[in-house]
Amino acid sequence: MYYSAATILVVLGASYAAVPMYRAFCSATGFAGTPMTDPSKYTADRLIPTEESVTNKRITVRFAAEASDMLPWKFTPQQKEIKVLPGESALAFYTATNKSDQDIIGIATYNVTPGKIAPYFAKVECFCFEEQRLLAGETVDLPILFFVDRDFLDDPSMRGVDDIVLNYVFFKAKHDRRGQLVPVGVQDGVDVHDISTPNLVK
Template identity: 55%
Template sequence: MICQQMGWGGQPIKSIHGQDEDHTARVTPVTDSRRLRITFNGSVSDVLPWKFTPQQREVRVLPGETALAFYTATNRSSDDIIGIATYSVTPAQVAPYFSKIQCFCFEEQRLNAGETVDMPVFFYIDPDFINDPNMTRIDTITLSYTFFSTSKVQFL
């Protein structure tokens, strides 16, 4: 919960301007800015028999411009499984500027045996990114998700 609010360790916060903020005021593309390359990564824990991959390698966005990306998850087992995803952004100092509008992370996702689903993430880079002198050399941002099983692992 601290990471969600503070952006520590590359963990983005929901919004740097307040959790219940209306995003419409922040999602005006800065047309005279450089485009940022957003790359995507997906992984699963060793005990989760899912395949989880991004549907696109990258998107290019202006600060303030919204973007929609998709991941695909497939339950490779013969059992229904509930998983939950965490995410991070690298480089870590970008995390306070990465704002998700809608996402599947931190919510339980149930996949039936053999089921495949598409999972969207809707986000933007806060326009204040361009005013931060520490961001001047950052052109590529990576959004990474890892899925974990919510089931308890039994050791025999």
Template identity: 50%
Template structure:
């Protein structure tokens, strides 16, 4: 019995060095010679960053569209005015100075006379009286004519007015050339002040060559006067 116990102890003791030599404790827990690399969780961070960049790009794109549309909306009115004044579109008299060449300002003595009538309207927001001093004139194409509109401020305060205009029939607007007028220019009248505003115009000689004008014997020039404070972005022929 004693021998068996002794043999078992001897065998267990003999195996310990073998295990120690196989896996030394110092080697198993030895510190690494260089730092271990750190691998961040790039999947979530990259996705979040891409989403943020996408939102930022979309926001800048939307802002650019908004600014562009805002600029277009402000530019549309003056561009429309220039277009109408150059082409006579929508019954707008032509104010393009290139149409005022000396050879076009020669009365056609053989042409029929055209009756030009004048009308006036005033916005309810404007305490002015406004009317033409002449109801009509008769001219031949190429002949210049001068007339006046009279305006008076009946309010107890200074007021700035602005006028729009058109011509009927609308197609005749391209032949109604205005050399001087008060349209789209702010006119300030002091309380009780009265002024005469000139309109200097002529009918283009090409009027006679247009077959649609053969039966037109009367052309009407109409002005509408507004309070400039409430008449932003008014275009030719537009009456709010």
């Protein structure tokens, strides 16, 4: 009986920890096309742009946006693309408008393509996975500060990669029984990374 109770407690504890641990793993490794959010990458020497040359051309970062069918928001990037050098930080903006007559909470997930660029795509500041409450009819600007890590240049598998798509998808959100913010319509305990939709990139 004691062993059964202990097993149940361990399984429950693991299930509660699985989502934040998986999210941290994705952010630290770039798994599943998740851009890096490791603060150790933000040292001063990493944020110095490399010199442009024949072998080190600017990388085109394109921006895509989509709102789920359950979220009556208009969600668009303010710029189509930005060209950056490895190590060069860049600021981009998205715009979200609540088209309904009710206040709504949204939450965004994201990914980058090609997926292999994810370990080198670092976000310094981002609105993803944070509660975004928009009043009825309200419009807000959502910033993202990012850079492509300088180690990108030393990876042979990155040769020929000069075009990146950063895709954000906004979902209507609610608080689950643990108090965590989750997309509406997603089963409890499923991480939003698992439902990212690269096919929505336009």
